[in-house]
Amino acid sequence: MTDPDMNRQNLERTGLAFYPRCMAARVLMVCWTMIYLCAAGCTVVRMKGEPLLTENADRIDWPFMPVAMRLHPFTAVEFDEINQQVVLDARVELLDRVGDMTKGVGKFRLEMYSASTRASSSRVQDELLYVWNVEMLTLAENQQYYDPITRTYAFRLKMDHVPPPGTRVRLFGQFTDTIGQRLEDSSNLVIGRADRDQPDAGE
Numbered sequence: 001m002t003d004p005d006m007n008r009q010n011l012e013r014t015g016l017a018f019y020p021r022c023m024a025a026r027v028l029m030v031c032w033t034m035i036y037l038c039a040a041g042c043t044v045v046r047m048k049g050e051p052l053l054t055e056n057a058d059r060i061d062w063p064f065m066p067v068a069m070r071l072h073p074f075t076a077v078e079f080d081e082i083n084q085q086v087v088l089d090a091r092v093e094l095l096d097r098v099g100d101m102t103k104g105v106g107k108f109r110l111e112m113y114s115a116s117t118r119a120s121s122s123r124v125q126d127e128l129l130y131v132w133n134v135e136m137l138t139l140a141e142n143q144q145y146y147d148p149i150t151r152t153y154a155f156r157l158k159m160d161h162v163p164p165p166g167t168r169v170r171l172f173g174q175f176t177d178t179i180g181q182r183l184e185d186s187s188n189l190v191i192g193r194a195d196r197d198q199p200d201a202g203e
Contacts, residue, residue, distance in 0.1 A: 066094040066104040069175045071187040072152050077159065086159045088112065088130070091152040092173055094183070101151045103142060106177035108134040110157065115170040115188060126170060132157045137178070165193045 072091035080087045090110055096102040113126035134155055136142055147154045163169060168190050175183045 064096045064100075064102045066102055066175065066177065066181075066183060067097050068095040068099075069093065069173060069183040069185050070095065071171060071173050071185045072150070073187075074150065074152070075171065075187060075189070077162065077189060077191055080156060083158075086162045088132075088155075088157040088159055088171075090132075090155040090157060090171070090173070091147075091150060092155070092175070093152050094175065103146065104175065104177055105137060105142065106175055108132075108136065108153070108155065109174040109176070110134075110155070111172045111174075113170045113172070114163065115168040129163065129169065130157070130159065163191045165191055167191045 070093040072093050074089070074091040076089050078087065078089050079085075088110070092108065094102050094104045110130075110132045111128065112130040113128055115126060132155070134145070136145060136153070145153045145155060168188060170186060170188055172186045173184065177183075
């Protein structure tokens with residue numbers, strides 16, 4: 001029997017021949033474990049400022065997501081000198097969870113009703129005068145309507161038939177975001193003489 005054969009038999013008797021194969025298996029197992037952990041870790045790593053995904057993949061837990069809206073006191077009926085027509089200058093604020101103004105993506109709906117003098121009147125009892133729908137789904141549309149000075153969305157909405165001076169109107173605003181969350185607010189306005197047309201404004 002040659003020396004190599006004797007060496008191999010001696011290694012098998014002592015169990016040392018199994019040692020290299022055992023080590024290879026352990027190294028392979030460790031490598032697979034590290035690959036799995038890295039892959040799992042990559043699924044939770046996010047860039048700074050990225051939205052946090054909740055258990056519901058359709059919703060985003062973004063701290064500055066709009067949770068309320070407000071019709072700003074600057075909202076008024078006025079005469080647009082550029083287009084020579086009466087418009088509703090609607091100013092809308094979107095607020096985040098701590099009450100700070102923020103931006104949003106979705107659709108706005110504004111409704112104007114003739115407000116009854118009765119204290120118990122509701123929107124159903126009042127006469128619907130106007131309905132405006134404004135889509136704000138793109139970056140260009142967001143830039144078009146957002147006013148950085150007042151930090152509100154400014155919509156100049158055409159009014160073909162303006163109620164007589166002294167008419168009390170109620171404005172309802174609604175914002176629906178891309179995941180279906182709906183925000184609402186309302187405000188009361190009074191139509192003045194200067195709101196109806198340009199000649200009255202100069203009197």
